Amino acid sequence: MSGSDERTVKSLRELPPALAPGRDLWPEIEARLGASPGVSTARQSAAAARARAASVRWLAAAAMVACVAVGVWVGRDLVPVGAPGAAPVPTASGTTSATPLSEGAAVDAAYVSDPRYRHQRAELMKSVQARLEAMPEPARAKVAASLAAIETAKKDLESALGKDPSNALLQELLINTYQDEMRVLTDVHEIGDPSRGI
Amino acid sequence: MQAQMKDGRVDWEGGLVQRAAAGDSRAFERLYREHSGRVYGLCLRLTRDAHLAEDCTQDTFINAWKALPQFETRSSLATWLHRIAVNVSLGKRRKSSPVFEPEPEDDEGGLGDWALETPVEVRELETAIGELPDGARDALVLHALYGYSHGEAAQMLGIAVGTCKAQLHRARKLLRERLKMEVN
Numbered sequence: 459m460s461g462s463d464e465r466t467v468k469s470l471r472e473l474p475p476a477l478a479p480g481r482d483l484w485p486e487i488e489a490r491l492g493a494s495p496g497v498s499t500a501r502q503s504a505a506a507a508r509a510r511a512a513s514v515r516w517l518a519a520a521a522m523v524a525c526v527a528v529g530v531w532v533g534r535d536l537v538p539v540g541a542p543g544a545a546p547v548p549t550a551s552g553t554t555s556a557t558p559l560s561e562g563a564a565v566d567a568a569y570v571s572d573p574r575y576r577h578q579r580a581e582l583m584k585s586v587q588a589r590l591e592a593m594p595e596p597a598r599a600k601v602a603a604s605l606a607a608i609e610t611a612k613k614d615l616e617s618a619l620g621k622d623p624s625n626a627l628l629q630e631l632l633i634n635t636y637q638d639e640m641r642v643l644t645d646v647h648e649i650g651d652p653s654r655g656i
Numbered sequence: 657m658q659a660q661m662k663d664g665r666v667d668w669e670g671g672l673v674q675r676a677a678a679g680d681s682r683a684f685e686r687l688y689r690e691h692s693g694r695v696y697g698l699c700l701r702l703t704r705d706a707h708l709a710e711d712c713t714q715d716t717f718i719n720a721w722k723a724l725p726q727f728e729t730r731s732s733l734a735t736w737l738h739r740i741a742v743n744v745s746l747g748k749r750r751k752s753s754p755v756f757e758p759e760p761e762d763d764e765g766g767l768g769d770w771a772l773e774t775p776v777e778v779r780e781l782e783t784a785i786g787e788l789p790d791g792a793r794d795a796l797v798l799h800a801l802y803g804y805s806h807g808e809a810a811q812m813l814g815i816a817v818g819t820c821k822a823q824l825h826r827a828r829k830l831l832r833e834r835l836k837m838e839v840n
Contacts, residue, residue: 464777464778464779465777465778466775466776466777466778467772467775467776467778467781468771468772468774468775468776469769469770469771469772470770470772470781470785470796470800470801470839471769471770471800471801471803473778473781473782473801474697474778475693475694475697475698475801475802476693476694476696476697477693477696477697477700478693478696479692479696479706479709479710479713480706480710481710483692483696483710483713483714483717484685484688484689484692486714487688487714487717487718488681488685490714490718491681491684491718491721492681
């Protein structure tokens with residue numbers, strides 16, 4: 459025992475918890491850290507795997523947005539466009555669409571003008587903007603382009619509904635698009651959460 | 657270095673842990689310098705062999721380096737290192753001298769502040785502790801010297817809390833006999 463200290467103590471708790479080893483142990487530890495290739499390699503592999511996983515997740519989100527947008531575009535092409543409507547309807551971006559829409563369609567899409575929905579969407583958009591800035595450039599460009607595509611598709615659907623307000627398929631597509639957009643925004647928001655390791 | 661605020665204080669250790677976990681061996685060396693004395697002291701008291709304690713200390717830090725990416729920064733690094741040190745020390749001790757030691761029955765006598773009736777030289781006290789049976793010494797070192805609760809010490813040693821208390825009771829009794837004084 460290296461407790462060569464001759465001082466006295468009145469309790470076991472006064473014994474020093476730290477003792478000095480007879481030699482410096484660090485050089486051997488350092489040599490073993492460097493000599494164990496598995497350690498640094500595994501650490502680098504883990505970091506690379508995390509980076510790959512992050513990249514894949516971003517690309518998956520971008521692909522999901524693109525799929526939804528394409529689906530909406532296809533739907534727009536398939537559905538016949540009817541007569542023009544009358545009333546304006548708020549778009550998902552919170553502004554009022556320039557395209558007139560009938561009262562019936564406005565009722566069907568009424569949830570998009572719900573203040574709770576608009577508040578939640580505005581919050582998500584703010585967060586997603588911040589996430590986009592932190593993304594790698596290629597992924598950011600893809601997500602931004604996809605979000606722009608889905609926005610355009612929404613406007614087209616609203617426009618088509620303005621011409622054919624009673625078209626149930628168009629109404630359903632529009633509602634689905636809003637829901638998909640929220641889902642995508644939520645996904646991007648969650649994927650970019652720093653606490654999740656991205 | 658990236659420092660963080662913790663309880664109003666700058667948490668340099670948290671930054672060092674993050675850097676070490678990312679593979680920075682210089683940051684890990686600073687953590688080693690900060691904690692090696694307590695880790696070595698613990699290993700030495702558990703193994704009673706300076707060379708074995710040095711090996712245990714080195715293995716503790718090697719194991720810590722490997723496991724650092726999994727370390728939860730919310731918990732105490734010292735406690736985490738001590739857990740590793742206890743595992744390494746008990747493992748090496750079992751290999752070097754496997755001794756069957758019957759577990760004492762549960763007892764509540766392990767409480768108290770470990771005050772001595774009269775002052776004792778550190779060397780004499782360390783010798784008395786070193787002569788205790790392994791189980792009693794393990795519990796005493798973790799609880800009385802390193803300040804771990806009965807539950808924490810029991811968990812580190814892989815024994816029941818009642819057994820840990822019984823070992824402390826036994827340690828107190830044996831110390832009393834060897835030091836020829838009350839250990840309260």
